[in-house]
Structure formats: structure tokens, C-alpha cells
Amino acid sequence: MQKNKKALVLLNMGGARNKAELKMFLTNMFNDKNILTMKSNLLRKLIATFIVTSRLDSAWKNYEKIGNESPINKLTEKLVQKANEKIEDFMTYQVMRYTPPFAKNVIEQMKKDEITEVILLPLYSQYSTTTTKSSLEDFIYFAKDNFKIQIIETFYKNDSFNECILDEIISKIQSPSEYNLIFSAHGLPQKIVDAGDPYEKQMNEHVKILSDKLSQKGINFKSINLAYQSKVGPLKWLEPSLENMLKNFKNENVLIYPIAFIVDNSETDFELDIEYREIAHEIGIKDYKVCKCVNDSDEFIEAIKDIIK
Ligand SMILES: C=CC1=C(C)c2cc3[nH]c(cc4nc(cc5[nH]c(cc1n2)c(C)c5CCC(=O)O)C(CCC(=O)O)=C4C)c(C)c3C=C
Ligand SMILES: [Fe+2]
């Protein structure tokens, strides 16, 4: 009898490799009913077309400043390659939500590879309907009844994962007491939170877990804070905004950790490293440092082993 063939599928958002793919990313994102939550598909389509048309050129200028592509694709490919080398008993695949490789095509390959069992691991440690739920629904829709599926919805409480985050924070600076640590999370419209999305609650819990671990290790920052970046459009989003948070630290030092992301992307390489750095400079912040995401580090591969155990 043939042994079960198991797959680990890493789900993420995707990102543009060129301007045409940025249009694809934005079009797919704003046609996602988890992002624009109105009932009418027609209204969503009209708003999506309006946003894409008005946003494309200005958004592309940001990608030009980071080498004409999002780093998310190459970094995720490296993560998958390492997982395939180091995680035994599983074939690892990646599926992106808004740019290739799409679920539909990866699932065809998985069927050819005779996969029977699947673990779905969305690369978002905190659950949001806009990210985790959207990616899971998309995969499950195309997978139909082809595999036995197990789902990992969150992993922000996983100790090995949190050690990876702390390693990066600790390696970035010599004297924590002279720095204000800001966990910067991607924002979310307040009405999505009010409708029951657990992201904000889990984000607060995650910051508490990391703060407690830092103090257990005797590492005491001047302050530890949570703020939200990347607001899009006129609605109210989660607060405090990163910009307002930075205003508290004129003449002080700041270390940013991008807590919502697992793999570096345009929101870390452009927004945090270029755009908010300029804002920090204008505010008069002395030193402004940005941590890397866990990316394809050996430590994160070990954490994945623990998460899927
Ligand atoms: C209504 C709009 C958006 C919601 C809600 C949203 C939630 C959300 N997004 C991420 C992670 C990423 N978002 C990225 C880019 C990006 N996000 C939005 C809008 C919303 N995100 C836009 C329009 C864009 C494109 C860039 C821009 O025009 O500003 C990315 C980067 C992808 C890349 O190119 O590298 C990531 C990653 C999370 C975690 C989240 C909710 C929790
Ligand atoms: Fe986003």
C-alpha cells in the first residue's frame, strides 16, 4: 500500500514583481470580499476599479525605490527551499493570495505529486479575516475534497517563534535602556475589528508575551509600544498610528519590529525603512532602526517544525 504523502503549504499575500503584477495585486486584493466587505459584488468591483486606477502609479513609485519589486517573493522562495531541505516527511509549497503562485495551480502540481495530506500554515502569526481567513478560504475552495487538510490558524503564542523575534531585537542594539521599542503592526479598518475580527486582541496578547519574555531575560527597553502602519483610504483604522507614536520620541532612539509580518515585503522595505525613516528624521528622532522579519532564518525553520508538530 502507498504511504501517505504529506505537504506543508505556506500561504502568504504575494507582492508585485513588476508594474503589471502590482495592478494584478491591487485588483485581486480589492475584489476580495474579506478586504472590501460590502455584500454587492458589483459595487465592490466598481470601487476596486476606482482604487486600482487611482492608486497604481503612485504605489508603483514606492516599488521603484526598492528595486522594482517586492522582496516577498524571493524571500518566500528561499524559505520554501530551506523547508524542503530541512523539514523531513513533508514537501513544502507556497501559495500566494494576490499574485502567482496561485492556489489553483499549486493544487494541480500537488495532485501530480500525489499529495494526500496537507498542513496549511498561513504566514500571519495573528489571525485576521483579511489575511488568514482569506488565504484559507481560497486554498480550500480550489482543493475541494482532494486532500485531508489540517489548519494552523495562529502561532503568535509559539515559544520557538517568539525566540526568533527576540533574537533579532536583541541583536539590533547594544543598550536597550536607551531605545524605545515599537512593535509596528499592519493596520486594519476599525469596522472590521468591530465586526469581530480577533487581530487587535491577538496583537495586544502577542506584544504582552514578547514584553514579558524580554523582562524575564532582564532586557529593559526605555518603553515598549504597539502602533499601526499602512492605513489606506478615508475610513478609521486601528490606532495609534505609527506616525503619531513616533511623535512621542523627539530627541530619542527608536527600534521598530514589524510584528504582523513573517517575511519582509514592501511595507517593511519601503514604508518602514524609507518612508517612516524620513518621518522619524523630520520629527527629530535621534536613531531609527528597523528589525528584519524572521524570513528564511534557520531558527524560523526550527520554529515551523515546532508549530506543525
Ligand atoms: C483595505 C485595505 C487593506 C487591508 C485591510 C490590509 C490588511 C493587511 N495587509 C497585510 C499585509 C500586507 N499588505 C501589503 C500591501 C498592501 N496592503 C494594502 C491594503 C490593505 N491591507 C495595499 C493597498 C497594499 C499594497 C501596497 C500599497 O499600495 O500600499 C503587503 C505587502 C505586499 C508587497 O508588495 O510586498 C503585506 C505583506 C496584513 C498583515 C493585513 C491585516 C492584518
Ligand atoms: Fe495590506
Ligand SMILES: [Fe+2]
Ligand atoms: Fe502600504
